[in-house]
Amino acid sequence: MKPGDPVADLLRTPEHAGAPAEGAKTGLAGSVRRGCAVQLSATRQGTRLRDVRYHAFGGPEFIAACEYVARAAEGAELAAASDARAVQWLEALDLQRDALAALLVLEDAWHKLVAAHDAAAEET
């Protein structure tokens, strides 16, 4: 990884890595035994996501992708969040296609997080 490489830049300071904030909803996917797992978490403030955090187990590209998704999600409109797709992250981070399997795990966790917030919104 070289300077200017989006993965290297994201890994330099993975500022969103950490435990869920109080009251956060979570989305969990993957398996440590299979080498790739992530738990995304976020609170909601009005219609926007806040306190986006993640715990990640996987290769450097996967951790970088988690950081990328978390940064993009911070303050984003929940209504637009369901459009996020692994292939977009693959292109944004300039990753090889063999990274797609891990990114699909991240996409799965992302949609579970969004669904958890949607369900909570319906209840209220």
Added chain:
Amino acid sequence: MLGLPEIEPIYMDFAATTPVAPEVAAEMQAALADFGNPSSDHAWGAAAAAHVARAAARLGDALGVAPGTLVWTSGATESDNLAIIGAARYRANRGRHIVTCRTEHKAVIDACHQLEREGFEVTWLTPDPDGRVSPEALAEALTDETVLVSLMWVNNELGVVNDIAALAAVMAAHPALFHVDAAQAFGKLPIRPADHAIDLMSVTAHKCYGPKGIGALYVAERHGVQFEPLLFGGGQQGGRRPGTLPVHQIAGFGAAAALVAQRVETDARHLAELGSRLTGRLLAVPGVLLNGSASERIGGIVNVSVEGVPGAALVAAMQPVALATGSACSSRDAEPSFVLRALGRDDVLASASLRFSLGRSTTADEVDAVAGRFEAAVSRLRGIAGDLARVAP
């Protein structure tokens, strides 16, 4: 990386390859000036041939064998192929059974797979949990059909040392040839193939401060120790490995071997001391496991698995420390180490492994800096992983 402090690059991948020693480079430079073909019958050829003869004498001296028992090759991979495929084909009319171990270098494993394609049967021994082949397991595997056994002296991934004397004692009572891959042993241990019933032994220059692209196969001067060549044309080296000899490479190997002869005991003590220092620091981190025997190992290679940490991310977090995950020769493979799997490690631990390999120039300060980086990287990655091992096993 991962918010960890910047550190200076440190090379800790000497098992993958070593730098060329200055004395070696100087010898190669001198040999390049003598450009003649060593097979030519004139003064230029004689000057080149003198470099080859001196190198053979030096390598022979370092191994305790006669120079005429050495066949120059392009490296340990070719030496292994020549010994295994060449000897098996030569002896195919006596039997078609080979014995080797699952944790051998790929050069041995893939040569054996080639023989399987040619109709040979291969018995793949499983090492004990320490990574060593037991003489009893070897003895059990031998049959009347066995024509060749190939086992390594020092495992390239683990640094574990096989009890070659005991294994050779088993082989002494059997007519099969005994080939030893000593690529990682030469320069790190005093090795004397003639002291054991070793028929064929592979060595290479670039693991002992010589140049890449040159190796040798020791062929014992005993009745029946023969092999079919893999190359044809030219008749050099008695037709056993034809091709114009790369004089400057051979001269470099000879110079590296001379250094080995002078320094092997000193180097072994240096590596044992620093290897012990590094091992102590690494194993003090909770959840760090030493791979392979704790006692029967060379000092310069330390291989650990780390619980709760993804291997590829750990390698990235260790940058700019140069080291290997799994075998250096296949570091780019995403698959968990086949060597660690053979020892019984699960896929997660086999993937989360690092091989630190030290060399002559490694210092105590470098060991401490690398250990500090390791402690910080493991802590950071465990923080990033949180409790996923529990909630998403």
